[in-house]
Amino acid sequence: MPKCTIDGKEIEVKPGENLITVAKRAGVDIPVFCYHPGLTVVAQCRMCYVEVEKMPKLQTACSTMAAEGMVVKTQSDPVVKGRAGTMEFLLLNHPLDCPICDKAGECDLQDNSYGHGSAYMRHSEERRTYVDVDMGPVIEKNMNRCIHCTRCIRFGEEVAGIHEMVAIKRGNNIDITTIDGNPLKTEYAGNYADICPTGSLTLRDFRFRKRAWMLKKTATVCEGCSKGCNMEIQHEGNVIYRCVPRENLEINKHWMCDEGRFNYHYTQDPTRVLTPRSGEATIGWENAIQNLKDLTDGKKITFLVGSDLTQEELATVQEYINAYQKGSSIHHFGTDGVSESVDDGQADKILKMKSKTSNLSGAEKLGIKSISHLKTATDVVVVIRGGRADLNVALKQVQGKKLIGMGVFLEKEISTFSLVLPGLAFTEKEGTIINHAGIEQKIKRAIVPKNTVKAVSEVLMLAANKKAKEAVV
Amino acid sequence: MSQTTLFEQHFWKESNRNLDYYLQSMNGYQAAQKVLKEMTPDQVIDEVKKGNLRGRGGAGFPMGMKWSFIPKNSEKPKYLVCNADESEPGTCKDRQIIRYTPHLLIEGLIIGSFAIGCKHAYVYIRGEYVREANLLNAAIDEAYAKGYLGKNIFGSGYDLDITVHRGAGAYICGEETGLLNSLEGKRGEPRVKPPFPAVSGAFGCPTAVNNVESIANVPHLIRMGGDTFAQLGKVDKSGGTRLISLSGHVKKPGVFEIQAGSMTLRQIIENLGGGIINDKKLKAVIPGGSSSPILTADEIDVVYDVEPLMKVGTMMGSAAIMVIHEDTDLVKLLLRITKFYAHESCGQCTPCREGCHWMESILHKIVHHEAKPSDLDLLNDVAQNIGGKTLCALGDAAAGPVISFLKKFKPEFEAYIKGQNKYA
Numbered sequence: 001m002p003k004c005t006i007d008g009k010e011i012e013v014k015p016g017e018n019l020i021t022v023a024k025r026a027g028v029d030i031p032v033f034c035y036h037p038g039l040t041v042v043a044q045c046r047m048c049y050v051e052v053e054k055m056p057k058l059q060t061a062c063s064t065m066a067a068e069g070m071v072v073k074t075q076s077d078p079v080v081k082g083r084a085g086t087m088e089f090l091l092l093n094h095p096l097d098c099p100i101c102d103k104a105g106e107c108d109l110q111d112n113s114y115g116h117g118s119a120y121m122r123h124s125e126e127r128r129t130y131v132d133v134d135m136g137p138v139i140e141k142n143m144n145r146c147i148h149c150t151r152c153i154r155f156g157e158e159v160a161g162i163h164e165m166v167a168i169k170r171g172n173n174i175d176i177t178t179i180d181g182n183p184l185k186t187e188y189a190g191n192y193a194d195i196c197p198t199g200s201l202t203l204r205d206f207r208f209r210k211r212a213w214m215l216k217k218t219a220t221v222c223e224g225c226s227k228g229c230n231m232e233i234q235h236e237g238n239v240i241y242r243c244v245p246r247e248n249l250e251i252n253k254h255w256m257c258d259e260g261r262f263n264y265h266y267t268q269d270p271t272r273v274l275t276p277r278s279g280e281a282t283i284g285w286e287n288a289i290q291n292l293k294d295l296t297d298g299k300k301i302t303f304l305v306g307s308d309l310t311q312e313e314l315a316t317v318q319e320y321i322n323a324y325q326k327g328s329s330i331h332h333f334g335t336d337g338v339s340e341s342v343d344d345g346q347a348d349k350i351l352k353m354k355s356k357t358s359n360l361s362g363a364e365k366l367g368i369k370s371i372s373h374l375k376t377a378t379d380v381v382v383v384i385r386g387g388r389a390d391l392n393v394a395l396k397q398v399q400g401k402k403l404i405g406m407g408v409f410l411e412k413e414i415s416t417f418s419l420v421l422p423g424l425a426f427t428e429k430e431g432t433i434i435n436h437a438g439i440e441q442k443i444k445r446a447i448v449p450k451n452t453v454k455a456v457s458e459v460l461m462l463a464a465n466k467k468a469k470e471a472v473v
Numbered sequence: 474m475s476q477t478t479l480f481e482q483h484f485w486k487e488s489n490r491n492l493d494y495y496l497q498s499m500n501g502y503q504a505a506q507k508v509l510k511e512m513t514p515d516q517v518i519d520e521v522k523k524g525n526l527r528g529r530g531g532a533g534f535p536m537g538m539k540w541s542f543i544p545k546n547s548e549k550p551k552y553l554v555c556n557a558d559e560s561e562p563g564t565c566k567d568r569q570i571i572r573y574t575p576h577l578l579i580e581g582l583i584i585g586s587f588a589i590g591c592k593h594a595y596v597y598i599r600g601e602y603v604r605e606a607n608l609l610n611a612a613i614d615e616a617y618a619k620g621y622l623g624k625n626i627f628g629s630g631y632d633l634d635i636t637v638h639r640g641a642g643a644y645i646c647g648e649e650t651g652l653l654n655s656l657e658g659k660r661g662e663p664r665v666k667p668p669f670p671a672v673s674g675a676f677g678c679p680t681a682v683n684n685v686e687s688i689a690n691v692p693h694l695i696r697m698g699g700d701t702f703a704q705l706g707k708v709d710k711s712g713g714t715r716l717i718s719l720s721g722h723v724k725k726p727g728v729f730e731i732q733a734g735s736m737t738l739r740q741i742i743e744n745l746g747g748g749i750i751n752d753k754k755l756k757a758v759i760p761g762g763s764s765s766p767i768l769t770a771d772e773i774d775v776v777y778d779v780e781p782l783m784k785v786g787t788m789m790g791s792a793a794i795m796v797i798h799e800d801t802d803l804v805k806l807l808l809r810i811t812k813f814y815a816h817e818s819c820g821q822c823t824p825c826r827e828g829c830h831w832m833e834s835i836l837h838k839i840v841h842h843e844a845k846p847s848d849l850d851l852l853n854d855v856a857q858n859i860g861g862k863t864l865c866a867l868g869d870a871a872a873g874p875v876i877s878f879l880k881k882f883k884p885e886f887e888a889y890i891k892g893q894n895k896y897a
Binding site for chain 2: 041042043044045046047049057058063081082085086088089090092093122123125147148150167169170171172173174
């Protein structure tokens, strides 16, 4: 394999790799703004200068392919001066409003300024200012902070498949905006905020709610559809503030859709049912388990499980049925129109899948059949769902039956239920899910659940215990 | 020395632009016929290489070499694009060619297209050249009517179409990759190189981009043979003649033709330009378009060609000489030049977008007596941070004049700061 030398370290290179990738592997950090591994290379920001032996000028590492025998210096005097020059240029018109900017703490411009810029400013002219356009419900724009890296323009064209952000005017007056000032249309708009290297594009949903450095980060997987995009839940004080995509080149690359990004909100909805209910009345867990036993003991029951449950939860329900509810049936439900994984497929050309639950493949792997195979339901039906599976799909099959709900529900969803046993949302539990392509992934607990809700396994264990105790007596 | 000229004698008479004149008085389309019927593309390229024909647009790159970079076995279509954007301030030679000898350009395009295997050539003409675009289109129509363009040219089985595409008036679209973006209907912004246009140019296909004068020289070169063409040049590596746009404080400004490397800058100014206007003293010369570093009056005994000018730290560029006499305020001149580059910066890369405007602001302060002494070092440093650091050559074009003016005429800037400038 060809080798090149970066800051004295010899490292193997693959054909077509640029110097940023190679340097990263060698443990050498090259500062960038416009470069993004998921987008085309434009070499516009001029931050990633390196010195390459035998080349007269400084080269941009993003657009220079590593080659056999190349000797690269990333810390030489010309490089340091070049980067300082670029930093100075970028800050000429930047408002330097970090104290009130939401990006502070996770801002490339701020970080690189500390790393490569000067603490003093030689520019004393008036700064360039812009009038901002309304970017729609997801993104808030502050053009004054923009450094014209064009990541957003390229993201729209190359990833989201929509040409909606553009550069207009030129030179010092260049403006990065939407076509005709229209609001963003893409369903992937949140990514604009992720890739913006400054506070120019920020998430309306997140801004001014929490400083970036206070957030704790839990690496998990989105439950929004059967794609299984890797994401990070960012939270503090047991409250989720936002979700951002994590890189997984096999599944979601660097991106996620807005539906998945904002999906977590229902888990913090003030109308989420957090205490056991019998009809309209709030009851204690002791009574709730008793009610469950009374309604189900010794009967054959129709169990409907959401394909948004984890493998562990689904297997527990299966084991419980085998041990305590012999002869009961179990069927999965999830998305209207997608009863089995053969019905699943890409919902758009980017990431979204038709199945709006995360574990359809997993449920099938455990041998659970779709609700479309359910002929007649028993008088009592147990519906267990994680929070994402479409209740209507289940309810229209079991109209007029006595319903027991387990899992995550909102107030407006439980009017037809006789008994509700509140459970854990995907942010509050650990488990395994299998995506549409058969890739097994783990979801991780980010939030400590309220002590009035119980995991499916715990509820079933309590019910089993009760049955066992009474049998002994 | 009497000069052999290829173009000049045909200028300034409107009827010369007609096909009849071209056929009768300029052996029109004979070179193209010879090439299409008797030569292979490789022979054409070799002949051009032999003729030492170098690009007339600014960089002076050997044209045969450029054509030989076009991959022969590529399955993609290949394009020849003629750069008629002529946007470097001071340059007006391509306009002459299009106005008076448009068929020379068309014949050159036929030969060049044949050499690189192109079936559709484009002429990207600057938006301001409305009349010239019309003239060129009229000439192309004449050529189509005679069967010199279109299908099966001269019965050789070779097809070629030419499209004239008008720009919208941006300096940066004279940069070859900016031009290609503009031709494709995109924003006129230069592209990252590599890939070079020879590999991935117009519409992602192999493309040669050549200046009007370069292409118009090709029929001459083929007619007289590469060796004879090379001998017209009086310095190594430069064949043929050069059209020079002489402007500024000379008695007789205009477009002149000399054999490449046959005269010094001083001879050009004195013999062709008739000396300095009002017999003033010469102060400085900008030798190759506004982006070339300035020369002082003592530095002009230099042979006017690519390499000799490079040796004295400037460049021949598009061969646009601007002559400046003693009463000229160079600080204001530099402000004007810098303002041009700040205005024409496309804005995609950082040093040029921010730096050119900053240089303009500093110069503005100097001219308006608001600057501090330290601003001169600052101005120089900003220019150094732009020069050699941008994505395309516009950054260098903007930084070059600033650095050279400051180096050679610093006292004038200092006088401004002290409030003692004599031109106020």
